[in-house]
Amino acid sequence: AQKVTQAQTEISVVEKEDVTLDCVYETRDTTYYLFWYKQPPSGELVFLIRRNSFDEQNEISGRYSWNFQKSTSSFNFTITASQVVDSAVYFCALSLTYDEKLTFGTGTRLTIIP
Amino acid sequence: SQTIHQWPATLVQPVGSPLSLECTVEGTSNPNLYWYRQAAGRGLQLLFYSVGIGQISSEVPQNLSASRPQDRQFILSSKKLLLSDSGFYLCAWNGQGNSPLHFGNGTRLTVT
Numbered sequence: 702a703q704k705v706t707q708a709q710t711e712i713s714v715v716e717k718e719d720v721t722l723d724c725v726y727e728t729r730d731t732t733y734y735l736f737w738y739k740q741p742p743s744g745e746l747v748f749l750i751r752r753n754s755f756d757e758q759n760e761i762s763g764r765y766s767w768n769f770q771k772s773t774s775s776f777n778f779t780i781t782a783s784q785v786v787d788s789a790v791y792f793c794a795l796s797l798t799y800d801e802k803l804t805f806g807t808g809t810r811l812t813i814i815p
Numbered sequence: 816s817q818t819i820h821q822w823p824a825t826l827v828q829p830v831g832s833p834l835s836l837e838c839t840v841e842g843t844s845n846p847n848l849y850w851y852r853q854a855a856g857r858g859l860q861l862l863f864y865s866v867g868i869g870q871i872s873s874e875v876p877q878n879l880s881a882s883r884p885q886d887r888q889f890i891l892s893s894k895k896l897l898l899s900d901s902g903f904y905l906c907a908w909n910g911q912g913n914s915p916l917h918f919g920n921g922t923r924l925t926v927t
Contacts, residue, residue: 736915744903746859746918792859801847801866801909802874803916807858 703728705795707806714783715814722778722809724793735769735776736794736803746792752776780811788813817842821906821919828926834879834893836922838906841887846908848889849916850881853903865889901926 704727714720726735737749750760752769760767764781780787790810794803821838828834840846850862861874863881871881878897882890889906906919 738916738918744921744923746905746907746916748915748917751915801911802849802861802864804861805851805859 703730703733703795703797703804705793705804705806707791707793707809709809710807711810711812713812713814716785717782719779719781720783720811722780722791722793722811724776724778724806726774726776726793726795728795728797730797732797734796736796737767737776737778738792738794738805740790740792740808742789749778783813785813785815787811817908817917819906819908819917819919821922823922824920825923826925828896828924830898830926831895834891834896834900834924836891836904836906836924838889838891838919839887840908843887843908843910845886846910848883849907849909850889850891851905851907851918853905853921855902859905863891896926898926900924 706725709723712720733754735752738746739749740746750767757769757771766779768777776793788811790808792808793806796803818841847866849864851859852862853859863871863873865871865883868883868886878900879891879893901924904922904924907916909916
């Protein structure tokens with residue numbers, strides 16, 4: 702069975718600071734997909750990124766960047782120059798190639814203090 | 816473009832009453848459909864998923880059931896609600912190939 706761990710339950714940073722959200726996963730499969738979702742206060746989940754297990758290249762999208770390291774089974778998410786609009790709960794998730802279901806971590810509540 | 820609709824947005828029901836939450840997807844065919852529950856302060860728990868009409872898989876034993884009467888319709892039901900059924904229920908869909916999940920806006924259920 703697969704598992705996703707987000708050890709940081711809550712994080713608060715002052716606006717414009719950088720912040721990294723940790724995600725550690727467990728699976729015995731060699732082929733899998735990793736995801737990050739954002740849940741703003743309104744409740745809906747917004748897809749941010751998907752990576753497959755064969756692509757360890759780090760990815761940058763504006764102020765967002767993701768660091769995928771298979772050696773440590775981690776898929777960390779960094780927000781640079783945080784803004785108040787980044788305040789949300791962030792979920793990391795994993796799925797297997799033969800199984801469309803996503804296993805989610807318990808989420809990290811990020812609060813950006815103005 | 817594809818859209819997902821989920822209703823109602825909020826619901827307050829007494830213990831022992833029935834429940835029916837509906838979810839529909841537009842703009843795609845044969846989607847995988849999912850019901851997740853998010854209890855207060857906790858992560859997302861997969862309740863049911865469906866890969867086709869009439870095909871329902873249950874992930875956890877519980878007081879709830881799901882049905883898929885049409886290709887793009889997914890219904891979450893209960894005959895008698897329990898206090899522990901309170902939570903935020905999210906419907907989601909995706910296509911094939913481990914495509915990302917797309918979520919509805921959720922239903923906040925309070926059982927009193």
